[in-house]
Amino acid sequence: MKKRTRREKGFTLVEILVALTILGLALAAISITFQSQSKSFSIQEQVSSMQIGGALALSRIAQEVRMAGYGVPAGTSPITGISDGAGGGPDSFTIVANLQASTFLSSDAAANANSVPVEDVTQFSNVSAGTELTILDPLRNLIETNSFASYDAGTSRITLQNNLSAQVPEGSYIGVSPENITYSIDSSDPNHPFLSRNGDVMAADIEDLQVAYGEDDNLDGLVDAWRNVPNNPGNILAVRISIVARSRYPEQGASYSLNGVENGRNFGPDGYRRRVYTTTVKLRNLLL
């Protein structure tokens, strides 16, 4: 009788096997649900990161392109190095601009002086000694280039490393010499192309950059035609920039396609999601 009591309190092998099977099925069901939720979360995450990355890159590029030609002597094109991608490939272009410090002379500076009185000296608080400066007259003609030595917030003067070669009239511009900034697509890793700014990553997973240039053919101040290759870069009034952002990884079994923008190529069908972002930028600093 004792033996029987013990048996009634325990489980038979069959009972244990049935219980394990049920537990196994339940775990499998939970795991499938979890996997599918985690997959859809990962896709959502990828899509939102693609949207944020694409929009941010475009707003930053627009902010800089708007400054094209700033601090550049009259007669110098604000946009150079224009390349329309062959066979619908990505475009590239270069802007010339001072994106750093600049101000204007608050009164005349005499020839041979080694400092100039300026309106806003604080602009130069992060400029290091030896940085090249460009000095333009009020009509943006080049007076000279010089080098920054220091600034004095008390007297609101900038000290130069070399004496001025000529008199610089009040209202003249003084600023860090313009830099060239080139935007292009780097596809050296075909799985993760990126928007390149002078070779650095400006935004990851950007597959295409397409540009159209709004030109004022008859010089009346209005855009007459949009062209993928400008007739005369000096007549560009505005730039229409499009980028194609792509999800970081392809989705297995998915099939997406996208019509190219401007004269760019079509994409897919493949497992990547893509989205086009376009903005039109009016150049602020036109040639005089």
Ligand SMILES: [Ca+2]
């Ligand atoms: Ca193109």
